[in-house]
Amino acid sequence: MARRKRAGALLTTSEVARMLYVHVNTVKRWSNRGILKAYRIGPRGDRRFRREDIAGFLKELQTNQGNSDNLPQ
Numbered sequence: 001m002a003r004r005k006r007a008g009a010l011l012t013t014s015e016v017a018r019m020l021y022v023h024v025n026t027v028k029r030w031s032n033r034g035i036l037k038a039y040r041i042g043p044r045g046d047r048r049f050r051r052e053d054i055a056g057f058l059k060e061l062q063t064n065q066g067n068s069d070n071l072p073q
Contacts, residue, residue, distance in 0.1 A: 011048065011049045011050070020058075028047070
């Protein structure tokens with residue numbers, strides 16, 4: 001199965017976890033809490049994430065790096 005690498009392609013939970021160096025369950029938890037915006041697809045409700053949303057999340061983390069009170073748990 002070929003993986004899509006387009007700029008607008010949606011990312012899976014596993015792909016986001018690898019990008020952020022966190023466990024898959026952490027990505028799911030952040031999604032449930034609204035920290036990461038997820039889109040539910042298919043009959044199972046699988047999560048997908050926009051690359052732009054993850055880039056914005058990383059940028060926000062970098063600006064809050066000095067303030068540990070604002071980091072997601």
